[in-house]
Amino acid sequence: MKETVAARKKRVAEIDQVLSGRYPETTALHFQNIFQLLVATILSAQCTDERVNRVTPGLFERYPDAAAFASASLVDLEEAVHPTGFFRQKAKSIKTCCEVLVRHHSGEVPLSLEEMVKLPGVGRKTANMVLGNAEGIPGVVVDTHVKRVAARMGLTENIDPDRIEGDLARLMPDDRWTPFSNLVIYLGRDKCTARKAKCNECPVAGMCPKIGL
DNA sequence: CTCCCGATAT
DNA sequence: ATATCAGGAG
Known part of the structure; x- marks a missing residue:
């Protein structure tokens, strides 16, 4: 029945x-702010959080904010995220996403699902995960x-x-x-x-x- | 629907 | 050998 x-x-x-x-x-993905969680979540696609956490400390030391990623060399970025798999895709997603953040959002992550989903490489799963865990904005992931x-x-x-x-x-x-x-x-x-x-x-x-x- | 990437479990 | 892994874009 x-x-x-x-x-x-x-x-x-x-x-x-x-x-x-x-x-x-x-919480398994390591991050200090919403921007870092966004990058980490993009990297986590089809990959374990463990491998992401192995990469992110060095990554954020080298690229501390959206502006740094936006002006990064794509080849360098690809190398930096290589262990997480899909590295060309992810490097491009992060770079273009950060370019949009700098160009249209003053380098900050927008705090709404509608705006976040417009970012390249960001879908509902990523947006809900990031907003929920970094900002306490409810969303089913x-x-x-x-x-x-x-x-x-x-x-x-x-x-x-x-x-x-x-x-x-x-x-x-x-x-x-x-x-x-x-x-x-x-x-x-x-x-x-x-x-x-x-x-x-x-x-x-x-x-x-x-x-x- | 395919493609992107490579490691690991089965 | 193949399915799967914190997916999304074309």
Whole structure:
């Protein structure tokens, strides 16, 4: 029988509560300000945070702000971000993004989703992640982990990330959007992995239809 | 839909 | 050998 919206909301609240207790601190990307988090998040595409964190300290020492990246040599930048993969793409994204920041935003990261998404190399996932974690502006982050876990746990029937974002947003108050996203991402990396999910070790297995609702 | 990149898990 | 990894652009 089909789960009601109210029942699903309650289940989400329980999942949120259990994960909050289990994973008190989930921020994995190292940053000191919103600009650094933006750059780090662009670098994190299809790559682990660990590899990103290995690169960013030296990167921000060499390029402290948007102006520095905007005037950087593309070849140097490519070399600096090389270990994170997709290095040509990412170097170009960061450089052109910083050029836009300098040209149209006084070198500062705009604090709205609509403006951030206009930046080259920045989509909704990146914008929501950055605004939520650096500025406390609520947003559901739908990355590959959230997409997978939400589907497995029966929190959405959609495949499209934008629709999943809407589905999850409607299931909880907006002040839980960012924390819940972080928790689910952590769970996705830790237990609910893409290839071989460790359901026997999962703290919210009891709330997952895959195990038994 | 493909492409970008390379390491690692399976 | 192949799928996947904190995706987004063309």
